[in-house]
Amino acid sequence: MSGEIKHEWPLFEVFVRAKRGLNHVHVGSLRAADHEMALHHARDLYTRRNEGVSIWVVKSDDVVASGPDDKDAFFGPSGDKAYRHPTYYAIPDSVPHI
C-alpha cells in the first residue's frame, strides 16, 4: 500500500500454550512498542477467556520462514521415502505386539 506511511510500532507474532502439556501455538499478531508491551497486549487480545497458561511473543522480522516456492525442494524428497513409515513393512498378523 502507500509506502511512506508506516505504523509507529513493530509487529509481533503471538504463540499461546492452551494448557500444560501442549505446545505453544501461533494465534495471530499484534503491534507493540517493545516485547513487554507485546506480552501485555497479547494477554488482553488473545487470552480474554482462559485460552492459555503461557504466552510467547516474537518480533515478526525475526521469523525466518520457508516460502511457497521452496515447497518441492523442502518437502518433495520425503514423498518417495515410504520406508520411513511403519506401514511400509509387511509383518504377518500372527506376530503379536508389533
Add this chain to the structure above:
Amino acid sequence: MSEQVFEATIAKDQRIEPRDWMPEGYRKTMIRQIAQHAHSEIIGMQPEGAWITRAPSLRRKAILLAKVQDEAGHGLYLYSAAETLGADRGDLTRRLIEGRQKYSSIFNYPTLTFADVGVIGWLVDGAAICNQVPLCRSSFGPYARAMIRICKEESFHQRQGYELLMTMMRGTPAQREMVQDAVNRWWWPSLMMFGPPDAESPNTAQSMAWKIKRHTNDELRQRFVDMSVPQAGALGVTLPDGDLRWNAEREHYDFGEIDWSELKRVISGDGPMNRERIAHRRRADEQGAWVREAAAAHAAKRQGVPA
C-alpha cells in the same frame, strides 16, 4: 503456473496463505473486505460504549465493558489479517478517518435507550453472526482463522442482548415499551446489514468464485429473518413489518420491501450518526498519538542500553 496453483487450491477448498501467489484483484478485494470489517468492529464500539457509564447495574456494566472490549479485539485480529496482505494498519485507520474506506451502515444509528444495547446484541450481532459464520470458511486463511475466533465470541454478545431484553420484558409497561421502540428502530437497519439485493450486487459472482463469499446477500438476509421471527415471538415483541408472514410453499418467511434509498443514504455518509462516529474516531486517534509516540521513544531508548 502460479495462477494454476491458486485456482487448484480454491477448487480443492483449501486456504490461500499470505505468501502464496494470488491475483491482484483477489488481494485488493480481500484487503478491502477485511479492512471494512475491522473498521466496523472499531466504530461498532461507539454505540454501545456510550452506555457503559450509564449501565443500570454493576453486572450490566461489567458485561457491556467485556463486550466492547471484544469489539476492539475483533478489530485488532482483523487489522492483523489485513497486514498479512501488505496493508498497514496506520494507513487503514487514516483511510477510515478520511472516508476513503467504509464500515457497516448499522453503526450510523443512535442508541437512544438502554434497550438499544439489548437489541443491538440480539439483532445486530445476530445478523453479524449470520454473515460471519460462513466466512469461517473464507478461502483466505488468516481471515478465516480470525473469523473462527470472532464467531466464538459473538455468541456471548447475542445471548447477553437477548437476556437483557427478556429482563426488561419482565419489567414495567414502560420498560416493555422501550424494548418495542428499540426493535422498531433497529429491525430494518439490521436487514440492510446484508447489503444490497443480489440483483444490484455486481461483485457477488466473483467473490463467490473466489470463495471469499459463501452465500448471497439475499440468502443470508432470509436466513436472518427466519431465525428472528420465532425469537421475537418468544420475547413478546412485534417486528415492524405488516408483510411479514410464513410462506408454506417457500418454507420461509415473506417480508416487506426494504427502503434501499435509506441504505444508500447512510452508506454515502448521510445517516444520523456518520459524522459523529468519524469525528469520534479521529479524536481518539489524535489524542492517542502522544501515547504511541512516547511508548516508541521509550522502547528506542531502552534498546540503546545493553540489557
